[in-house]
Amino acid sequence: MSKTATGILLGLVVAVAIGVIVVALARFDLTGKGGNRLSGDFNYDQSQFEKIDPALIGYRPAGSFRVELPRPSALAVAPGGIYVAAEKALGVYDRDGRLLFQQVLSGRPTCLTVQGQRLYIGMADHVEILPAGVLNDLPAPTAWPKLQDNALLTSIAADDDAVFLADFNNRRILRCDLEGNVAAVIGKRDVENGVPGFIVPSPYFDLALDRTGRLLAADTGRHRVETYSRDGQLVSFWGQPGPSIEDFLGCCNPCHFALLKDGRIVTSEKGVRRVKLYGADGRFECVVAGPAELAASAPRPITEEDWPMLAADGLDVLVLDGQTGTVTRFVPKTASSASEASKDSGH
Amino acid sequence: MRPTSWLLTAIAVATLAAMAWGSVERFPPPELPADHPLPQPTTPAPRGGDLALLDVAVLLATLALASVFAVVLRNRKLMLATMLFSLAYFGFYRRGCVCPIGAIGNVSWALAGGYVLPAVVLVFFLAPLATALITGRTFCASVCPLGAMQDVVALKPVKVPFWLEQILGLMAYLYLALAVLLAWTGSGFAICQYDPFVSFFRLSGAWNMLAIGVALLAIGVFFARPYCRLFCPYGVLLRLLSRVSWKRVRITPAECIRCRLCEDACPYGAIRPPTDTRPTDRRRGKLILACLLALAPVLTAAGALGARRLSGVLWQANPTVRLAQRVAAERAGEFSDTTKASEAFYRSSGNFEALMAQARQKQVDLADGATWLGAFMGLVIALKLIGLHTRRRRQDFEADPAACLACGRCYNYCPVHRAHRTGDFATLEKLKAATSKT
Amino acid sequence: MADEKKNTALTRREVIQGSLLGAGAAALTALAARLAVASGPKSTVWQIDPAKCIRCGNCATYCVLKPSAVKCVHAYALCGYCKICLGYFEQGRGDWSARAENQLCPYNAIRRLYVDEPYYEYHIDESLCIGCGKCVEGCEKSGNGSLFLQIRHDRCVNCNQCAIAVACPSGAINRVDADKPYLLKRKDGKP
Incomplete structure (x- = not known):
């Protein structure tokens, strides 16, 4: 090869190589700016469930307030006010969010209910009782003995005769008398005697008592709300998993539910955050709030741990967002509702 | 063990067990049949610690052999064999990772208090430098896998003017300074991110790095070992030390x-x-030297000030600063959407003020670092000029101690x-x- | 005369050379001592902190290895053993039979094992998994979060600078002690 030919070749190679280096450096994405560059198949997308037809939404938000409590964990409504339990604290608020009184607690309650003059507080493995509706000089709570078998209470309901406790860790419901003695175990898996048992994959296991005193429980793994007689016989159930709006999404839902005063059932779901209303017979009625409406009360993305907690106030639905400590009141869109009138008078 | 210590241990174990028992199980498994055991996730172990000792042993052995072959035995063939072995071991077997060049990042970060420097990395960083003091850059010739990659393609090397190589060679100093600065501020190990030949060793990687590697090898056919001579930040240190080496x-x-x-x-x-043995104009030479010496502080100061002004460019290299700038812009309403990073920040319910404070500290660090970097570059340029002016007198053909890679060709x-x-x-x-x- | 001059020149040069060598050795020793203070015997490896991971999918494509050294790992102890697993099923289809098209994973890398009505056990086939985190996101969003991403050290080459760590938007990938190379999810919900 002649010297000029080598020179030309050298120049060419070096020029091309430098060009390649410049282009490669310029198009280098080290910091993840370009995203994962995977096809859509590899991205988890549930936006189809997050968009909800506005015609299906039968409620509208009517004000919200923030509770200044650490890690809110339970919500209950009683004539005396709105009870919010949190880390070692209990706050009671009026419907406009004014703090009525605050009480120091021994731990972080996992559930809460008010029955008559009693405030039942579920503390993971035992129940504590405070007098409800007293504004100052609260006595030390009466504590029931610790439950056996590493119990984890996730829900509590009471009437004049009994207290029902949902024990997530043992997938069972305990019926106690008013002194805290366990009277019956409901729904515990017993294949030999034909009790299939609750399937509760994650620690959301809600229950409630309806107007007739029957027990409603969320069998979340089956995506059902089940009705039991007080002695534990399965009476009926409704609900199924599926992608349509009347079904329950996710692996275990509904995570919370509450009964309106007319017996209808309002549910909240984890996964896709939404709150829906069902008739007492389980027929889907409307959406109370979808992800967009719930996000409005908690503007920044939330962690997946605290899903909307519910309580019914007459025909209104109260939603507590555990992440921001926001309580939002949703009222029916129909003007005929009683709560609508009371809300107007409030302003 | 004495009986009392047995007792204490037993009590401690019992207490721990009781504590574990008492803690709330957030997710108890469902009631599976008794004959169905709960599987445990597998955890394949990383490469063992004794193999890291093997790496150190191989490094020290190859360095020692390379030095003996180069300086004592003066045997090019044995050196070549060492080089090929090192290419196979540190390159293709160890896939380019644990290497003295990249260790610059670890060392800088450890000096800044970022983490505890693994002893293996310490040895990898120091051993070739110590060897350079004794026998020159034998690491470059026979141990470095990056050098070996380029060595085997240097088929038609051409002569490059001395001054041109000196100017282009400044890139290595800049690269070293940048790499130290970025590692020092916890912004990442730039040398490893831009390692041009590591994709070859791993037989996979981003196309960009592969392309850069191929391009460098193509240049390397004519301009032998372009990475070593123009970019290698570790080469800067080796140059400095091999200038004063005992034997070479x-x-x-x-x-x-x-x-x-x-x-x-x-x-x-x-x-x-x-x-040239002809007498030179000593007066003129001294005058120029005086001028250059006077220029040195000027260049240093100019470099420091200039780099400080330009330090904003470096901010983007730091993830904390990037995130803080983005979140601040989102809060100011400059964007309607969020990035994955800002979303992750909101989800972690991160404290905006704390993030901004952290970012401001990083910006200050980077600006200060850039000032040092500029001063360093100014000084390097000044010293190069002085070095070019005061060329040592030679009566024989000699290998430049700094530029010689000790290959024995x-x-x-x-x-x-x-x-x-x-x-x-x-x-x-x-x-x-x-x-x-x- | 000429020879003598040459000799003295050499000697002077040798003296300078020697003192420079001494200075270099001293400097290097000082650096070594300073570094020895900042060093320790333990090595580090890269690992994902599941508490920080946001399942962005960058692990699948920014790793220097193809497929990535990041794989989905299953903390069986956290799993609900659900029949309808949202890390396994594409829930939009509403069809809960284990046909390939109903599965969430594009590579069908999750194996489903019947245990006992109504419980199923899920296993990751690591030879198929690319670490995209789609199932992890499904499990995290809808389930118990028993699926999570980890750097598998039988594959990881332990780059000095992990490319995924640089591209990780949530800073979830960091160096951990090589003696404890995994950050597994624990039963109490903490990583």
Whole structure:
């Protein structure tokens, strides 16, 4: 090869190589700016469930307030006010969010209910009782003995005769008398005697008592709300998993539910955050709030741990967002509702 | 163990067990059949610690062998064999990771208090430097897998003007300074991120790095070892130390006969011919030197100030600053959407004020670092100029101690070396007679 | 005369050379001592902190290895053993039979094992998993979060600078002690 030919070749190679280096450096994405560059198949997308037809939404938000409590964990409504339990604290608020009184607690309650003059507080493995509706000089709570078998209470309901406790860790419901003695175990898996048992994959296991005193429980793994007689016989159930709006999404839902005063059932779901209303017979009625409406009360993305907690106030639905400590009141869109009138008078 | 310590241990174990028992299980498994055991996730172990010791042993052995082969035995073939072995071991077997060049990042970060420097990395960083003090850059010739990659393609090296290589070679100093600065501020290990040959060793990687590697190898056919000579940040340190090394590669084992046979032997342009013996204008030379010496602080200061002004460019290299700027812009309403990073920040319910404070600290660190970097570059340029002016006087053909990669290619070009090997001194005498006549 | 001059020049040069060598050795020793203070015997490896991971999918494509050294790992102890697993099923289809098209994973890398009505056990086939985190996101969003991403050290080459760590938007990938190379999810919900 002649010297000029080598020179030309050298120049060419070096020029091309430098060009390649410049282009490669310029198009280098080290910091993840370009995203994962995977096809859509590899991205988890549930936006189809997050968009909800506005015609299906039968409620509208009517004000919200923030509770200044650490890690809110339970919500209950009683004539005396709105009870919010949190880390070692209990706050009671009026419907406009004014703090009525605050009480120091021994731990972080996992559930809460008010029955008559009693405030039942579920503390993971035992129940504590405070007098409800007293504004100052609260006595030390009466504590029931610790439950056996590493119990984890996730829900509590009471009437004049009994207290029902949902024990997530043992997938069972305990019926106690008013002194805290366990009277019956409901729904515990017993294949030999034909009790299939609750399937509760994650620690959301809600229950409630309806107007007739029957027990409603969320069998979340089956995506059902089940009705039991007080002695534990399965009476009926409704609900199924599926992608349509009347079904329950996710692996275990509904995570919370509450009964309106007319017996209808309002549910909240984890996964896709939404709150829906069902008739007492389980027929889907409307959406109370979808992800967009719930996000409005908690503007920044939330962690997946605290899903909307519910309580019914007459025909209104109260939603507590555990992440921001926001309580939002949703009222029916129909003007005929009683709560609508009371809300107007409030302003 | 004494009985009391047994007792104490037993109590401790019992307490721990009781604590574990008492803690709330957030997710108790469902009631599976008793004959169905709960599987445990597998955890394949990383490469073991004793294998890291093997790496250290291989490094020290190859360094020692390379030095002996280069300086004592003066045997190019053995050096070549060492190089190929190192390429196979540190390159293709260890896939380019644990290497002294990248260790610059670890060392800088550890010095800044970022983390505890693993002892293995410490040895990898120091051993070639210590070797350079004793026998010069034998690491470059026979141990470094990056060098070996380029060495095998250096087929048609051309001579590059001395001044041009000196100017282009400044890139290595800049690269070193940047790499130290970025590692120091916890912004990442730039040397490893931009390692051009690591994709070859792993036989996979981003196309960009592969393309850069191929391009460098293509250049390397004509301009031997472009990475080593123009970019290698570790080379900067080795250059400095091998300048003062105790022993080093000398072209000739005895007296140079100035036969000029070795003149074109070095593919890296490291052989310096004897200097002009004609008398120079000493007055003029001293004047220029004085000017250059006066220029040094000026260049240093200018570099420091200039780099400080430009330090904003570096902010983007730091993830904390990037995130803070993005979140601040989102809060100011400059974007309607969020990025994955800002979303992750909101989800972690991160404290905006704390993030901004952290970012501001990083910006200050980067600006201060850039000032040092600028000063360093100014000083390097000044020293280069002084070095170019005050060229050492040479009577023989010599290998430039800084530029010489200790590959030993020049040995076989040297008739003195050949004579010493073969014992055929008659030919050498004839050649001596011929050269002294011209 | 000429020879003598040469000799003295050499000697002077040698003296300078020697003192420079001494200075270099001293400097290097000082650096070594300073570094020895900042160093320790333990090595580090890269690992994902599941508490920080946001399942962005960058692990699948920014790793220097193809497929990535990041794989989905299953903390069986956290799993609900659900029949309708949202890390396994594409829930939009509303069809809960284990046909390939109903599965969430594009590579069908999750194996489903019947245990006992109505419980199923899920296993990751690591030879198929690319670490995209789609199932992890499904499990995290809808389930118990028993699926999570980890750097598998039988594959990881332990780059000095992990490319995924640089591209990780939530800073979830960091160096951990090589003696404890995994950050597994624990039963009490903490990583």
